Amino acid sequence: MLKVSKSLAYLLFGAFLSSSSALADDSTIGYSLPDLGTAAASTLTIDREIEYGDAFVRILRAQQPMISDPLLVNYVNNLGSRLVGSANDVKTPFSFLLIRKSDINAFAFFGGHIALHSGLFLYAESESELASVVAHEIAHQTQRHLARAMEDQARRSPLTIAAAVGSVLLAIAAPEAGIAAAHATAAANIQSKINYTRDNEREADRIGIDILARAGFDTNAMPTFFNRLADKYRYASTPPDFLLTHPLPDARVSDTRARARGYPKKSLSVSADYQLARARILARYTDHKSALDWFNRKLKVAPDSLKPSLQYGKAIINIDKGRFKEAKALLMPLYKAEPKNLFYIDAMTDFDLAQGKTDQAIKRLESALEVNPDNAVLILNLASAQIKVGQFKPAISKLQQYSYHHSDDINAWLMLQEAYEKSGIRHGSLAAQAELFALRANWNEAINNYSMASEMVPLGSLNQARYDARIDQLRKQKLRFDSLSK
Template identity: 50%
Template sequence: MLKRAPSVLAMLLGATLSLSSSSLANTSDLPDIGTTAGGTLTIDQERNYGDAYMRILRASQPVINDPVLSEYISSLGYSLVANAEDVKTPFEFFLIRDRNINAFAFFGGHVAIHTGLFLHANSEGELASVVSHEIAHVTQRHLARRMEDQARKNPVTLAALAGSILLAIAAPEAGIAALTATQAGAMQSAINYTRSNEKEADRVGMNTLIKAGYDPHAMPSFFGRLADQYRYASKPPPMLLTHPLPEDRITDSRSRADAYPINPAAPSLEFHMAKARVVARYVGISSDGAMDWLERKEKSASKAMKPTYEYGKALVYLDTKQLDKAEELLLSLQKQFPHSNFVLDALSDLNIEKKTPEKAEALLKEALKIKPRNPVLQINLANVMIEAEKNEQAVRMLQRYTHDNPNDTNGWHLLSKAHANLSDPANELAARGELYALNANWNRAIQSFTQAAQISELGSLQQARFDARIDQLLQQRDQFMALQN
């Protein structure tokens, strides 16, 4: 499934190494603020690069497909985008399972957040300050502006320019390793350019943060604490490699924040539940380690925040099959937060483990009356239906779900499983083909749909549908490969 990804990543690394020292040496001239960067990349081209790179990341990085966390980070991101200026592209927010502190944005409005960021952010405002900063990189078109600046001085291909920048953002160590192969002056000019963009992203991002109702002091508070923590570290986190934090940048951020009154927001229950979920499941520590962290935090937490740590403990109990302990906590949380998707998702998992999927089905159907077509509730209900051997119902729901959420791998995975349970190999292959395509594994995707078409009834509507999808995939593959030229 992931066989093709390394070659594409190797292409991007090769593009990085192929940049001449002269092209890097000319990146210190910051383009005028507000340039459209239209001379190098159009918005449509940015979207094409963004889509291609997102497929590469799905295949090569541990992208988290957790419906609840995806909903939380997307909701946070979209609330900030709604208050941002110069938004010219749709946005997509996603999480990568990595304890390193990092976040990065790339073409087409894609914003990645490492789970390590949750561990170091003390509030939703601090997390929002990082996300708003990354949104600003997109709205100010920093990648395209940098490419435009390089292209004016050196006739390299868009693929080489895009490859070098994308690689340096997502894999800073590889990007810096490539830079060290060039002269010191070239490296310094690239760093200077980056720092100029960082300051602009701080300024624009803080405006977004304020308009969205967050305390602007959250930004210098988080950045200052991060700089202090790693000031003398021999190996700083990736975020400080791609987002340098010199003292003047922190000072500027603090000065801008001081122009506004302190606006302390009430602690966000959803943020702390998301953080507890990350600790319980996505930072690579043992269940004992996660439980120890949750219990220590719970002791010093306010009464209002204690349920968030109880939620994290319930997840640990659930994942270690201590179902009675998990159930006691989750039923208590359900009484306090009957409409919380965090709690409803965990209760669904609990009932699956207890072999009582019908209870979860009733719970989720009731919740969907209040929040119709909610993706978290829908995907949980489809999963529960499969466990209850109601595969036909699950297929009908998942067909709608994948139409509305075509980039969610959860939907295609469950649809493939439901078709397999129904002994429907053609549609099982088709669903698997969509998964391959989402991971840039075009040949396997085309092969899956070809096999699906071959075993379909000759001349049937199903066969025609599969053939049409093969044509689309061939075109997408050609467009994807053309980005290298």
């Protein structure tokens, strides 16, 4: 999926989250920017954008190395929701995806889908810095920059809006063809298109900073992050994708710095959740040796506020390596100090399961769920532990209920498939696998799986009716999906 995601990123530089937002008074900053507005209704309807977004995210899941770690998904969605909640003119639902790539990049696309590369966590030194990137993407989305770029392209060339949309859809269905079509249609007026992009970037900065302020983050984080990024790659022959799609000339960095000064200064404490998420990405999604060296170096000079996250990261690596004595020495003080912390509960679960102490893990998770019964991290952890000890019936019941409300959670379907398979319910396993196929746009395999499942259950049974109904739904989804690239 690298080629598809890059084609959309390069071609359209992002269609970002959500906010038209009340802005800081330009007169206090000393200059004004054009309010480009949100006009683009004549190009694409919101419903149509949502359809395109759904199609793209399914392909993204199939071809990109997605991170479905419940803790990290929970963190990214909470951060995104906090920012979206501080934005105006939110027209679509939003979802946040994490891709396992060490480079610095973020992009968004139709339907409010925002993708972050895990490398952002390694480079952003604070939660406000990460939030500044997401807020910028939110502003692109609420201003409907992608749809308006298509409209502008259609005005400046013989291309119709429908053909411009078709270029994106070609990129979804066939990356190489999509790139070729996009380049052909964009060739008419390169300079005006560059200027248009720059205007959009400035507007996204302006609104993004306001979203940051409304959400309670440090507005100075945006110019700080941009400046550090620009300095690092100023003379690089191959800058990261983020700089290719979000150019950072000196004037833009200066603009964001000036705008940030228009808001009251904030002195924020260290975000423990951000630092723990950052440590988890280092421990679980980078090289163990390099991560351990980094944790050890940082611990020698880190302030007290950062030490728990560094110790947590080391503990995870020790658990994964089977060094339980070392892991216990690091993890137990953290858990005892914060027994309700999801990162620590999850690590204690891994610690117990790795040593065969499943009953202890299940008891802890059940107690935590009594206090927080709808928490996805706890539900999935408990189901995983139950499957491990053969408690398939309660695990299946829990996962069925959970997946009904979270139908796009890959973890739930993977665990359901395993639980059904191990308990000898083959038709249930096929159905769960079918949902995994559908989430990755593999419609034919999804329909085939449900067809086989339907043949395995008694004629006229509730299961057969359910499976047949799902087959009809999937066929309709496939037809809609196919129609988008025509």
